[in-house]
Each structure stands twice: as C-alpha cells, then as structure tokens.
Amino acid sequence: MIHKFSYSVSLLLISVVTMVINTSVYANPSGSILDNEEATNQKNYKVGITLTALRDIDDAHSTFYADFYISISWYEEGCAKLAAGEADRSILKTEEAWETVQNPHIEFINAYGSEDSHIQDADLIVHNNGICTYSFRYSGLFRSHMDLRHFPFDHQKLKIIIESSELGISMLRLVPGRFNDIENLKLMTPDLPDWEIDGVSFDEGIGEYPYLEDSETSYSRLTLTVDVTRQYNHYIWKFLLPLVIIVMLSWTVFWIGPEQLESQMQVSISCVFSVIAFNFITAGQLPRIGYLTVLDLWVLLSYIFVSAGTIENTISHYLISTGRKDFAEKVDQWSRILFPVAYFILIIIILIRSLMLN
Template structure:
C-alpha cells in the first residue's frame, strides 16, 4: 500500500484500488461457485421436464377405443401450412411443408398412466392403437420429427410432425392463366370405415409468404368422406378418407407483361394497313408479312412458359385469335390492293374504313373474354 501511495501520491486512489485487487485475488473462485449454484438447478429442471419413454409393466391397448355411445372414434386433426414450396403443372404435382397434429382420447391409456403415476410419456409409433392413416397421393414424404405418440394421464394420445412432401394432383388448365387449382392431400385409413372413425378438423392457418411466388393461397379447408376400395364378396368395401385442400390462384402479372401486352402491340401494328393508300400494295403486304413473322417467332418463344398439354387453354385461344387477326389484316390488304389495281378505289377505301372499326372492336371483345369480363 505504501508503494502504491508513493507511486500515485493519492491515498484515496489507494483505498479505491484495494477492493478491486483483493477481489481479483480472492473473489473469482467464489464467483464461480455462486454462478454454478444458480446454473445447476436449471439443468436439473430441464432434465426433469424432458419427456421420457413409457416404460410400463402393462402393454398399451391395440384395439380401437370405443366411445360411451358405441359410435365412431373421434380423431382431432390440425394442419399448419409452413410453406408452399413448388407447383409443377406439367408433372401434375406440388410440394408442401406442413405441420400435422393428430390426437384422440383413450381412457384406457389414461388409466394405465395414472396407475403407474406417470403424467406424460411417449411410445413408439406402432406400440399403441392408431387410425392407420396412409397418404393416398403422396409421391415422396419426409418427416422432420421422430414418429412417436405422446400419452397423457388424461387419456389424450397426441402425435406431432413436420412433413415435407410431394403430392400428385389433377390440374385443369383450361382456364390458364386465370386458373384456380385445388391442392389436395388425401389420407385414407386402410383398416377402418367411416362408421368407425370420425374426424374433427380444427382451424387451419398458413404462413404469410411462400417460396412459390407464382400462386397465392385463397382458401384452406378440410373434409372427410369415404373411399371406395371396390367390391369384396359382392359387397362394397368403403374405407375412411379425409382431404386437406388448399385453394390457390395463379398470379397473372407475369403473363400480362410477357404475353398479353406484346401480343396486343403486334396485332395493333397490323391495323396500320387500313390507313395506307390501297394503291401502295407493297407497303401493306410488307407490314402484314413482317407482323406475321414476328408473331410466329413470338409463339416459339412462348413454348417455355405455356403448359404442354393436349387441349387448348384460355391463353391458347387468345394467342391463336391474335394470329387470326394478323392474318385477316394481311388478306384485307391484298383485297383492297386488288380493288385499287382494277380502278375500284372507292370500294377499297370503304372496305378500309369498315375494317378500321371492325378489327379493333373485335379484338377488344376477345380481350374482354380473355379477362373474363364478358
């Protein structure tokens, strides 16, 4: 202390410095002990609250739990749509990222847990009765969580999982690109009929944004029905089925800028032949030929964005109607040029005047039909 005082020349600094030096010499071990004392109960509490396997002496029931009225077993199902990853209309498939919660009540399970003094525990997927749900239209499915059932002493059996799956679908593209599609995930029970199982769907929700940006989710609903497995021993074999259906609507902005507006401009340019003197047949035919070639080249460029299907869509009708308007304008130019060459200028000009109104009005009509205005 005297040495420090000689160096600093201030006794107050020495007094304020001593507690720090003494704490550094003797306080750090005590600080570590206090920190461990506070941390250890938290670790113990975490380990104590972890869900343990159900190691009971008695086996869990493997038969369907019967309600008191003897009716079907009520299964509660809840979905949450994390992400709409992809929709491939050409392959007739879509990919979803889903959270699925399934639960039901079995008083026999609750009695076993209360007898063993266990509040909650978990069992392997096939160690207890379950509704045996099979994804009917699943192509590839991955489960992010362990496939186990969580049991409670109240008798509730619950299963949770996050599922990333690709599913098949039957898309109707006749209204493309103004189409609305149904993405259905279909589950069936291979062992139980609609008289034995009943599903209660809780409110489903979804994330605000999805990876697949070309579609928007308009509605989500679920329903149960029966699935016909065919005839067995002269009797219809019906099994339980329920569907989780996502209604999606295609975003049209891309097709407006990439298809609709370029087509309208190509068609409108061909109408310039109606304002050119019929005697100048060379200019008229040059414009018509050039627009025909431009439209054909444009149609080839559309092959990458139009669906490859065997029937005509709304977009196909609009494209081929535009091609027809360009072709008819070219034919009209040849007719008026021929009339002018034979000295029938008045008739040629009258035909041009009529086409100046008929062609735009006709194209406006097909445009209104395309956008479902009429």
C-alpha cells in the first residue's frame, strides 16, 4: 500500500509540473513578448521590420522613400478562441477580427502623406497558443531631419518612427524585434548610388505629448534608424574642383601688366560671373536653411578671392596713375604668392573642420 501511495503521489506531482510548464509556454510562447509585463493593463507588442527598398533621398524636402514589411505580435486570450482549434487562422477579413482582439493602431509618425493608401497585403493571424500576428506591407515617403552643415561631406540618419495612434504607454509597449542587419540592407537597397549605408538600429523610446488634453501623454515608440554617408566624389569633380580652377584663373591678372586695367577687369568679371552661375546651380539642390554648408563656405570664399583680385587690380592701376609704378608691380608680385597661399590654407581649414566635426 505504501508503494502504491508513493507511486500515486509521484504521478500527481509530475502532472502538476507538466501543467505549470504548459501554462508558462502558452503564456509566453515566444520567450520575449511577455517579458517584463507587470500585473497591469499594459501589453507588449513585438515589432519586426524588413526593409526591401530605400531610395530617393531628397535634401531639398528632407524626405526619403522606403518600402518594407512589418509584423506585430502579441499575446491575447481572445486569439486562442478565434483560432477555433486550428494551428493558425487568418481572420482580418472577418467581422470578429478587431472585436475580440485589441487593435494596436500602429502609425508612422514621420510618414509623408496618407498612410492608408500605402498599406498593402495586410493580414491578421491568430494562433491556438494565444499569439496574434498582424502584418502588412508599407511604402511611401518619410520626413527625416537632415543636418546639412557639412554638405557635401555630410552624414545623415534616416528614421522611420513607429507609435500607436490611440493606446498610451500604460496600455501598450512596443518591443523591438527582428530587422535588417547592415549587410542584408545593402543587398536589399541597391538604389542609393549617392549614399553609403554605414549602420542600422532599431531602438525603443517614448514619445511625449504634454500638450494633449487626454490623461495619457506618453506613447511607446520604436525608431528604425539607417545611417548613411553621402558619396562626395560627384561634388568634388563637378562643383568644388571647377570652382578652384575659376579662382586660379582669376589670379592670371597678377601677371598682366597693371597698366592694362581693361584686360584685367574682363578676366576678373568673367570669373565673378562664373562663380555666380555655380552658386545658382548648387542653390537648387538644398532647402532654404539658416546656416552655411561647407559648399556655401567654399563658394563664398571663391567670391571673396575673385572680388579681392578685382580690388587689387584697381589699386595697382591707381598706383600707376599716381606715378608709383614700381610699387604697383610689387603689389602684383606679392599677390601672386599671398592669394594662392591664403586661399588654399582656408580651404584646408574648412575641410579639416568639417571632417573632424562630422
């Protein structure tokens, strides 16, 4: 009898332990969706994102185009009921879809334009273990702040910001899931000829809206950030180097006799007009910003040195007209050295400062 009693107790303990394990598995089958959930109304929603296209980075409008798939998974008792005994079941098109299951109301804070028109292939899958998975494809423009102080040697952060439009942080917490690593992202997004992808991250944060009249002013937020660096070779060969050549051409007036003011002025004015034309070309590529970029400083410096050459010509001609031809020739000789040295030193300082701060 004792042996039978011991055997019965052992079977009972094994059954209890098995039931506890099964309960914990179904409560948190992914091992991460319910991590850190407290005894509150807050639910953890695990978000995964896969970028399939990234292109059309527009400096003038601070926008870029992105195409990606997104999936949101969470545990909810109603999901197991809706599965109706099946391993998984698609219910998005059924009337009971968002009646029994809590809609996370996901939105993209920095999306440009209407979001509904960009959502495709939406689906809601319920599993018999209580997990809901809502997935869809999204494509469209996004706004992202761009610091252009170091243009064209700049580094930018392209961000996709995800929040719930209705559920505050007391009800919903977004947890980062899978996303593209840098190598996969480079393979998936070949349409960035002007940019080099340096890194990618998917971080959790909080969006604060203190001006809201609702009791809830904090919202869980996820931010996918793609770090990109501009390929500046194009700007060096087509903008910066031609500017340097124009400025160097303006220095040829120092070798023209100071008495030939008309010839000197023709060269100087032609160089000034060339720099102005370059300024008009580059101005259309950037937004109206309240600070100078590296390219702006380069153009401004070119303006100054070309204009200074014109002023030097006038001074030399004035010295000749007052009978000081020897001194006028010395001014030209000094200018042949001082102008190039000063110009290239300032250019080097601008480049070093930009590279160090960037």
